[in-house]
Amino acid sequence: MNWDDLRIFLAVVRSGSVRAAANALGVNHSTVSRRIDAFEKKLEVRLFERLPTGYLTTAEGEDMLQGAQRIEAEYAALDRRVVGRDARLTGLVRVTMPGALATLLLIPDLARFTEAYPDIEIELDASYKVADLSRREADVAIRLTNDPPDRLVGRRLLKFAKAIYASHTYLARRARVGEPPSFSWISWDDPSSGPQWAQNSPYPKAPIRHRVGDPAALLAAVKADMGIAMLPCFMGDAEPSLRRLAAADPVHGRDLWLLTHEDLRRTARIRKFLDFMADAILRHRDLLEGRRPQPETMPARPAAGSAAPK
Amino acid sequence: MNWDDLRIFLAVVRSGSVRAAANALGVNHSTVSRRIDAFEKKLEVRLFERLPTGYLTTAEGEDMLQGAQRIEAEYAALDRRVVGRDARLTGLVRVTMPGALATLLLIPDLARFTEAYPDIEIELDASYKVADLSRREADVAIRLTNDPPDRLVGRRLLKFAKAIYASHTYLARRARVGEPPSFSWISWDDPSSGPQWAQNSPYPKAPIRHRVGDPAALLAAVKADMGIAMLPCFMGDAEPSLRRLAAADPVHGRDLWLLTHEDLRRTARIRKFLDFMADAILRHRDLLEGRRPQPETMPARPAAGSAAPK
DNA sequence: TCATAGCGGTGCATTTTTGCACCGATTTTT
DNA sequence: AAAAATCGGTGCAAAAATGCACCGCTATGA
Structure with a gap:
C-alpha cells in the first residue's frame, strides 16, 4: 500500500468533494479524482459514491476512517517531534489569530519580528477558524478563550476588554440632552454571545437593527453612524470619531492567550516568536484592557442598572 | 509530508542499506537512494550516515523509529481490516511453512487447492524465516511450535514426530551383529536444539561429525551414508533406503499448527485455504506422527536409557 | 596481491503522476 | 427561465519519479 x-482519502472524507479536498491538499482536483480511483482499485473496495454534489463516503470508507485518523x-506527532527539535532560527511559523487583532493592531509587530529574524517566515491565518494545533494547522495561536485546550501550552497575557461605542455624529443625532437616547444596536454574529446579551446590556430597550458578521465591517458600520455596537476597546479606542457609551468600566469577557503545542515549545523559531509576541502584546496592554478611552466630548447616560454582557 | x-525510511533502517531495502520494497536501489535524500531534505534532518558498508541510522533517525513503527x-491493522472483509474467493494468499514440509509433502496438496480454486493465488515462503503475520508477511503459517503467539488464531493439528535414521548401507557397514555400532552424527544447525541433544540421545557416544544447515541436504547426506541423523518421520519413513534406529517410539517435540491472524480468519479465501489444508494435513497424520515406519530389515539396539532430544 | 562482491551515487531514457484546459451534468442564484 | 457556480471526469502536455546502466569506492575472500 x-x-x-x-492522506488523500482523509481529505476527501472531510471535505465532501474532490475539489474541496484538492484545495485543502494544494493539488489539482483531477489529481485527487485519480488518486481515489487508483486507491479503490488497489483495495478492491468502493470508498465513495460519486454524486453530482460531491463524494459521499461509503460504509467501507467509514469503516476505515478511525484507523486513518x-x-x-x-x-502529526512525528512531525511535531521533528519540528520540535529544530534549533535553528529559520523556517516557517504558522500563526492564527482573530483577523481584527491582526489587521488593526498586530501586523506592525509581525513586521518587526520578520525584520529581526529575516530567515523566519510567517504564515498568518486570520480567518477566525479554530486551527487544530495538534495537526500543525497553526504553530502558534493568539486566541480569546477562558478554556484553553489541555494539549496546548502558553501564557494568559491579559484580560480582553470590550465596550459600547458610537460615533460622535450618531450621538449628536440620537442622544440629545434631556431626552432618552433612541439608539439601535448593530450586532456581531458571534456564536459565543447568547441571544440575551442586548437585554443584559445598559441599553436593553434599544432594538437590534443590523447584523454584521465581520469585525472590521462592524467597525466600519459604527463609524458610518449606523448604530451602537459592542467593540473591542483596542478597536473602539483607536478611532477618534468613536466614543464609548456607558461611562462604567468596559467588560472583560475573555482572556487573551498565546498558545502553542507542547511538542513545539522548544522549537527555536517558535520560542523566539512566542517571546517576541508576548512582549509586543503586553506593550498594548492598556489599549487591549480598555484603559485608553478617548476623552469624552459629549457624555451619554446609560439606563440604570444592568451589567454589560461578556 | x-x-x-x-515506508521507505523503515525499510532502510531495517535492512541497513539502500540495496537491501530496495530488494525488500521491490524497487530499484536508486529510487531508495533518491527517496531518502528527498525525505531528509524535506525534514531538514539527517536520518542516515552514508558508509561504504551501507546506511547507518543517525540519532535523529532512531528518534523517529518508534513513531514510524x-x-x-x-x-497493517487497516490493511487486515480491509482484507478481513473480503468475501470473494479470489486474490492472493501468502503462506509460510518449513521448506521441507512444503517440498517433500504438501506441494501436491497446494496444487490441488489451486485447481479447486483457480482464482486464488498462493505465494509460498519456504525460507524458514519466521514471518510476521501482523504485517501480512504471510496470511497463513504452518508452523512447528509449542508456543503460538497470542495474536494468531488457528488449530493445533497434530504432534510432529522425529526419529533417528540411517541408510541400510550405512547400517550394514557400521552395525554388525555382536559389535557395538560405530555411528557418527550428522547434525542439523537448528538453534532450537541445545548443544547437549546428542548426549541425551540413544547414541551418546557417537560423535557429531557433520553439520548441515538445510533439511533437504540433511536427508541427502543420510541417504549418502554419511551418518545417522534425527529426521522428521514424514521424511525418514518416506524413504525406502532409510531405516529408523532406536526401535522405541519416535519423539514428539513440537506440535504442528495451522495459524492465521485474528483479523483475517473471516477472509473468505483464507478460511477456505485453512479448511482445505487442515484436511490435507490430517490425511498425512499417521506419517507426520511417526506411525508409518519402514519395516525393519536389520534391527539395531540403542544404548540403554536416555530420552531423545526435542 | 588480486579478484570478487558488496556498497552509494548519478546521467539519461522510460514510465508514471500531475496540472491544465475543457467537457457535460447538476444545483444554486438572480 | 436563464445565468452562474458548483461538481466529477478526461485528453493531452509537462513535470516528476523510477529504472537501467554504469561509475568509483571499500570490504571480503581466494
Missing part, C-alpha cells in the same frame, strides 16, 4: 493514499495523529 | 516516505502497525 502506498501510505500516502490515506489514528495514522494521521501519529504522523 | 508525503506519508509514503516513512506505530504508524506501520496501524497501516
Whole structure:
C-alpha cells in the first residue's frame, strides 16, 4: 500500500468533494479524482459514491476512517517531534489569530519580528477558524478563550476588554440632552454571545437593527453612524470619531492567550516568536484592557442598572 | 509530508542499506537512494550516515523509529481490516511453512487447492524465516511450535514426530551383529536444539561429525551414508533406503499448527485455504506422527536409557 | 596481491503522476 | 427561465519519479 493514499482519502472524507479536498491538499482536483480511483482499485473496495454534489463516503470508507485518523495523529506527532527539535532560527511559523487583532493592531509587530529574524517566515491565518494545533494547522495561536485546550501550552497575557461605542455624529443625532437616547444596536454574529446579551446590556430597550458578521465591517458600520455596537476597546479606542457609551468600566469577557503545542515549545523559531509576541502584546496592554478611552466630548447616560454582557 | 516516505525510511533502517531495502520494497536501489535524500531534505534532518558498508541510522533517525513503527502497525491493522472483509474467493494468499514440509509433502496438496480454486493465488515462503503475520508477511503459517503467539488464531493439528535414521548401507557397514555400532552424527544447525541433544540421545557416544544447515541436504547426506541423523518421520519413513534406529517410539517435540491472524480468519479465501489444508494435513497424520515406519530389515539396539532430544 | 562482491551515487531514457484546459451534468442564484 | 457556480471526469502536455546502466569506492575472500 502506498501510505500516502490515506492522506488523500482523509481529505476527501472531510471535505465532501474532490475539489474541496484538492484545495485543502494544494493539488489539482483531477489529481485527487485519480488518486481515489487508483486507491479503490488497489483495495478492491468502493470508498465513495460519486454524486453530482460531491463524494459521499461509503460504509467501507467509514469503516476505515478511525484507523486513518489514528495514522494521521501519529504522523502529526512525528512531525511535531521533528519540528520540535529544530534549533535553528529559520523556517516557517504558522500563526492564527482573530483577523481584527491582526489587521488593526498586530501586523506592525509581525513586521518587526520578520525584520529581526529575516530567515523566519510567517504564515498568518486570520480567518477566525479554530486551527487544530495538534495537526500543525497553526504553530502558534493568539486566541480569546477562558478554556484553553489541555494539549496546548502558553501564557494568559491579559484580560480582553470590550465596550459600547458610537460615533460622535450618531450621538449628536440620537442622544440629545434631556431626552432618552433612541439608539439601535448593530450586532456581531458571534456564536459565543447568547441571544440575551442586548437585554443584559445598559441599553436593553434599544432594538437590534443590523447584523454584521465581520469585525472590521462592524467597525466600519459604527463609524458610518449606523448604530451602537459592542467593540473591542483596542478597536473602539483607536478611532477618534468613536466614543464609548456607558461611562462604567468596559467588560472583560475573555482572556487573551498565546498558545502553542507542547511538542513545539522548544522549537527555536517558535520560542523566539512566542517571546517576541508576548512582549509586543503586553506593550498594548492598556489599549487591549480598555484603559485608553478617548476623552469624552459629549457624555451619554446609560439606563440604570444592568451589567454589560461578556 | 508525503506519508509514503516513512515506508521507505523503515525499510532502510531495517535492512541497513539502500540495496537491501530496495530488494525488500521491490524497487530499484536508486529510487531508495533518491527517496531518502528527498525525505531528509524535506525534514531538514539527517536520518542516515552514508558508509561504504551501507546506511547507518543517525540519532535523529532512531528518534523517529518508534513513531514510524506505530504508524506501520496501524497501516497493517487497516490493511487486515480491509482484507478481513473480503468475501470473494479470489486474490492472493501468502503462506509460510518449513521448506521441507512444503517440498517433500504438501506441494501436491497446494496444487490441488489451486485447481479447486483457480482464482486464488498462493505465494509460498519456504525460507524458514519466521514471518510476521501482523504485517501480512504471510496470511497463513504452518508452523512447528509449542508456543503460538497470542495474536494468531488457528488449530493445533497434530504432534510432529522425529526419529533417528540411517541408510541400510550405512547400517550394514557400521552395525554388525555382536559389535557395538560405530555411528557418527550428522547434525542439523537448528538453534532450537541445545548443544547437549546428542548426549541425551540413544547414541551418546557417537560423535557429531557433520553439520548441515538445510533439511533437504540433511536427508541427502543420510541417504549418502554419511551418518545417522534425527529426521522428521514424514521424511525418514518416506524413504525406502532409510531405516529408523532406536526401535522405541519416535519423539514428539513440537506440535504442528495451522495459524492465521485474528483479523483475517473471516477472509473468505483464507478460511477456505485453512479448511482445505487442515484436511490435507490430517490425511498425512499417521506419517507426520511417526506411525508409518519402514519395516525393519536389520534391527539395531540403542544404548540403554536416555530420552531423545526435542 | 588480486579478484570478487558488496556498497552509494548519478546521467539519461522510460514510465508514471500531475496540472491544465475543457467537457457535460447538476444545483444554486438572480 | 436563464445565468452562474458548483461538481466529477478526461485528453493531452509537462513535470516528476523510477529504472537501467554504469561509475568509483571499500570490504571480503581466494
